[in-house]
Amino acid sequence: MTTLVVNEESQFVRDHLNAKIEAVTSDNTNAEDKALLITEIKQLLQQEDAVMVAHYYTEPELQALAEETGGCVADSLEMARFGRDHPASTLVVLGVKFMGETAKILSPEKRVIMPTLEATCSLDLGCPVDEFSDFCDQHPDRTVVVYANTSAAVKARADWVVTSSIALQVVEYLKDKGEKIIWAPDKHLGNYVAKETGADMLLWNSACIVHDEFKAKALMDLKLVYPDAAILVHPESPQNVVDLADEVGSTSQLIAAAKNLPNKQLIVATDSAIFYKMQQAAPDKLLIEAPTAGNGATCKSCAHCPWMAMNSLTSLRDVLKFGNQEIFVDEAVRVEANKSLQRMLTFTPNK
Numbered sequence: 001m002t003t004l005v006v007n008e009e010s011q012f013v014r015d016h017l018n019a020k021i022e023a024v025t026s027d028n029t030n031a032e033d034k035a036l037l038i039t040e041i042k043q044l045l046q047q048e049d050a051v052m053v054a055h056y057y058t059e060p061e062l063q064a065l066a067e068e069t070g071g072c073v074a075d076s077l078e079m080a081r082f083g084r085d086h087p088a089s090t091l092v093v094l095g096v097k098f099m100g101e102t103a104k105i106l107s108p109e110k111r112v113i114m115p116t117l118e119a120t121c122s123l124d125l126g127c128p129v130d131e132f133s134d135f136c137d138q139h140p141d142r143t144v145v146v147y148a149n150t151s152a153a154v155k156a157r158a159d160w161v162v163t164s165s166i167a168l169q170v171v172e173y174l175k176d177k178g179e180k181i182i183w184a185p186d187k188h189l190g191n192y193v194a195k196e197t198g199a200d201m202l203l204w205n206s207a208c209i210v211h212d213e214f215k216a217k218a219l220m221d222l223k224l225v226y227p228d229a230a231i232l233v234h235p236e237s238p239q240n241v242v243d244l245a246d247e248v249g250s251t252s253q254l255i256a257a258a259k260n261l262p263n264k265q266l267i268v269a270t271d272s273a274i275f276y277k278m279q280q281a282a283p284d285k286l287l288i289e290a291p292t293a294g295n296g297a298t299c300k301s302c303a304h305c306p307w308m309a310m311n312s313l314t315s316l317r318d319v320l321k322f323g324n325q326e327i328f329v330d331e332a333v334r335v336e337a338n339k340s341l342q343r344m345l346t347f348t349p350n351k
Contacts, residue, residue: 055079073276076095147164147185166349
């Protein structure tokens, strides 16, 4: 059984995005100034005993700089693991706020800073802790499983945290134990997991602003133009888009698929910033953006998260220089959130 919980957060997310959209601008620094910025950033990283931890969805120039300076480019789970295990005393998280919080939960002794604390996530915004906690209290017989794209407070309310790379295995494990599940916040990923596992899942109603815009009809039309292309889809996308996929998976799984599939053309339905690492893995292949609901200025994301785009070389330099965008997590919340995160980190499939 899969039941969708209807909430009133969708418009709130849209309103929040509209309020912040003016801050989502490209870093239009010229080449000479950009080179000076990069040199200054490298010096500040050494001076602050800091390491860059960047998500696949940040700008390619930031991913390249993270790699060049001994940092990490990965999904949210591997970002947190890398930060936890790296000897640097300061973690510079390039992504959105829940990623910084996760890094702080796992590395409380370290200073965690971000280029901007305004960079959030529609899934995080769409699952406010008070409303979600009240809902969980109404269903005490269910195990609470939340996606990594949630606040520290929501993670603290959960029994398990999962990423898209491990969601199927964890839910299958819980189903085999006879447990019924509350899933939050992504309705599309939850629906995909429920369909694949047959688990009894009560779904929260929220969606990623990027993946929710991929459309099956437009994707089928694009496939006619590239008939030999494989379609790669992140499961945060709507079910009718997932149904068209040759490969469904997390960011890391899609990068691996790009490398391993025999197709020389790949239509990719996830944030287009992943192309930086995907092209590294498959340099001889043509990567094609899957179409979104709108074109140009009419679409909300255009296959790239506007909050991820708030990370720039300039804001990175500024946070290293001034240190005024630091992540803090209440200790009581951190302790509880760490419990659900540790269940995921220590989980062994088929155990």
